[in-house]
Amino acid sequence: xxxxKGTPGTPTSPSTSPAAPPPLRPSASxASxASxASxASxAxxxxxxxxxxxxxxxxxxxxxxTDVLVVGAGPTGLLLAGDLAAAGLRVTVAERxxxxxxxxxxxFGVHARTLEQLDSRGLADELIATGTPITDLRLFxxxxxxLSRLPSRFPFLLITPQYEVENVLHRRAVSTxxxxxxxxxxxxxxQDADGVTAELSGPDGPATLRARHAVGTDGLRxxxxxxLGLPFPGASVIRSIVLADVRLAKEPGxxxxxxxxxxxxxxxxxxxxxxxxYRVMGWxxxxxxxxxxxxxxxxxxxxxxEALGTDLGMHDARWISRFHSDERQAPAxxxxxxxxxxxxxxxxxxxxxxGMNTGLQDAANLSWRLTAVLRGEAPDPEALLDGYQAERxxxxxxxxxxxxxxxxxxxxxxPLQRAxxxxxxxxxxxxxxxxxxxxxxxxxxxxxxxPGTRRVPxxxxxxxxxxELLRAGEFVLVxxxxxxxxxxxxxxxxxxxxxxxxxxxxxxxxxxxxxxxxYTTPL
Ligand SMILES: Cc1cc2nc3c(=O)[nH]c(=O)nc-3n(C[C@H](O)[C@H](O)[C@H](O)COP(=O)(O)OP(=O)(O)OC[C@H]3O[C@@H](n4cnc5c(N)ncnc54)[C@H](O)[C@@H]3O)c2cc1C
Numbered sequence: 001x002x003x004x005k006g007t008p009g010t011p012t013s014p015s016t017s018p019a020a021p022p023p024l025r026p027s028a029s030x031a032s033x034a035s036x037a038s039x040a041s042x043a044x045x046x047x048x049x050x051x052x053x054x055x056x057x058x059x060x061x062x063x064x065x066t067d068v069l070v071v072g073a074g075p076t077g078l079l080l081a082g083d084l085a086a087a088g089l090r091v092t093v094a095e096r097x098x099x100x101x102x103x104x105x106x107x108f109g110v111h112a113r114t115l116e117q118l119d120s121r122g123l124a125d126e127l128i129a130t131g132t133p134i135t136d137l138r139l140f141x142x143x144x145x146x147l148s149r150l151p152s153r154f155p156f157l158l159i160t161p162q163y164e165v166e167n168v169l170h171r172r173a174v175s176t177x178x179x180x181x182x183x184x185x186x187x188x189x190x191q192d193a194d195g196v197t198a199e200l201s202g203p204d205g206p207a208t209l210r211a212r213h214a215v216g217t218d219g220l221r222x223x224x225x226x227x228l229g230l231p232f233p234g235a236s237v238i239r240s241i242v243l244a245d246v247r248l249a250k251e252p253g254x255x256x257x258x259x260x261x262x263x264x265x266x267x268x269x270x271x272x273x274x275x276x277x278y279r280v281m282g283w284x285x286x287x288x289x290x291x292x293x294x295x296x297x298x299x300x301x302x303x304x305x306e307a308l309g310t311d312l313g314m315h316d317a318r319w320i321s322r323f324h325s326d327e328r329q330a331p332a333x334x335x336x337x338x339x340x341x342x343x344x345x346x347x348x349x350x351x352x353x354x355g356m357n358t359g360l361q362d363a364a365n366l367s368w369r370l371t372a373v374l375r376g377e378a379p380d381p382e383a384l385l386d387g388y389q390a391e392r393x394x395x396x397x398x399x400x401x402x403x404x405x406x407x408x409x410x411x412x413x414x415p416l417q418r419a420x421x422x423x424x425x426x427x428x429x430x431x432x433x434x435x436x437x438x439x440x441x442x443x444x445x446x447x448x449x450x451p452g453t454r455r456v457p458x459x460x461x462x463x464x465x466x467x468e469l470l471r472a473g474e475f476v477l478v479x480x481x482x483x484x485x486x487x488x489x490x491x492x493x494x495x496x497x498x499x500x501x502x503x504x505x506x507x508x509x510x511x512x513x514x515x516x517x518x519y520t521t522p523l
């Protein structure tokens with residue numbers, strides 16, 4: 001999707017590798033291009049926590065090499081793999097890239113709900129130290145959103161490069177024992193009642209890997225999605241967006257600004273990384289060209305002058321690129337034992353900065369479900385796994401809609417459309433509930449999965465903060481003092497794994513069961 005021109009400012013930093021993993025079984029024949037997996041058959045959930053310990057009841061030829069194969073080590077795959085390994089599962093990550101991390105960044109904004117998820121893993125402070133918190137969003141038509149009003153421990157948007165998010169998640173995944181296979185590409189995937197067989201092509205040639213489950217976190221052109229035979233319907237929503245990471249002679253301060261030109265021919269956007277570098281993006285209706293048409297800083301400057309009234313004296317671009325944006329969503333996030341998450345499941349415009357954030361929330365929703373099923377703790381494994389699609393697919397659809405709406409507003413062509421946009425912006429900016437809804441949606445704080453499945457804020461409990469207790473990766477049962485903690489029989493967790501806590505507020509007499517991803521479970 002993105003063509004990259006120019007050179008990065010610093011070389012890629014190597015990442016640590018885990019202890020030597022066991023070799024994969026070489027394939028009898030070279031791996032073929034992604035072959036369609038078996039049609040969506042209901043996964044017979046495995047009751048055994050140790051994949052290779054329990055013999056399969058079917059005629060499965062090979063033992064399991066791993067519990068879960070995660071394909072793709074972007075942010076989504078890294079969070080998922082770290083969660084599963086922290087829960088004691090065997091996890092293999094196949095990543096096509098060579099080992100090491102790029103210092104080019106696509107995403108640069110981490111929203112409040114994502115920071116809450118990272119806090120529930122003890123990673124938020126480390127990430128926040130790498131970036132700049134922004135509370136003031138200046139959008140079109142004078143719309144200004146004050147994120148400091150968000151009801152969260154993290155009432156801001158953290159501007160930090162995507163590679164910092166990946167570094168934090170990668171370190172955690174390595175420390176929890178994830179087996180990373182770099183330079184290893186998924187070529188084909190098949191599944192049966194017991195597991196998944198992946199055809200990989202790695203540094204030592206083709207190899208086969210057998211896992212109980214597989215998750216495609218392999219981005220826009222997901223080979224897992226292709227292997228499942230799933231379509232990726234949608235279309236390009238905007239072409240010829242230019243991007244530059246630059247220094248500015250005139251610093252606009254610590255706020256994120258989006259502005260459209262009065263003529264409606266251009267819009268631009270500036271965000272500070274906090275270390276003297278700024279991300280500038282722009283679009284000009286009159287210059288709609290293919291991604292591979294070269295872009296230089298003069299083109300970006302001209303768009304900025306038209307949309308913002310100034311080019312802010314931009315100079316020293318360390319990265320310039322031209323790209324287009326698609327809006328697409330897979331119709332299913334689950335097919336039997338195989339799942340899709342992140343960009344493999346949904347892509348949309350960068351407006352609203354939600355792609356990486358949505359992928360990370362997908363991973364947080366899927367990891368505890370797979371954990372419960374693989375540990376044999378789910379009373380109804382099928383329903384638990386289907387819950388991933390039921391909860392996350394509508395969220396993905398909404399993100400497509402909202403980011404698409406922002407882009408279409410930015411591209412408003414006629415004076416009437418622009419007037420309507422500016423009026424809508426003023427209304428959202430001045431009507432408090434509308435502003436709160438917009439901020440809740442963009443930040444993820446307002447995303448709930450239904451009346452009984454709501455996001456739980458960082459409650460004060462006798463034993464500490466809720467998000468600190470969630471770091472165990474388990475359910476947290478909060479009861480009034482003196483009450484005997486009792487789990488419902490339908491809870492997908494073994495009683496001896498639940499973390500028990502007591503309300504700090506003695507006036508609370510209710511009982512709350514909080515899922516590992518920080519949402520309530522109906523009792
Ligand atoms: C200009 C721009 C700005 C953006 N800004 C934001 C923002 O501010 N906030 C935000 O939330 N999002 C933003 N996004 C979107 C964000 O970058 C993506 O949503 C995010 O990277 C998706 O993460 P992922 O882990 O799902 O996939 P990816 O990051 O695409 O990772 C997929 C991984 O899978 C690997 N892979 C692919 N195929 C195979 C295979 N066959 N076998 C093995 N490995 C494979 C790839 O090498 C890659 O490492 C932006 C995107 C763009 C283009």
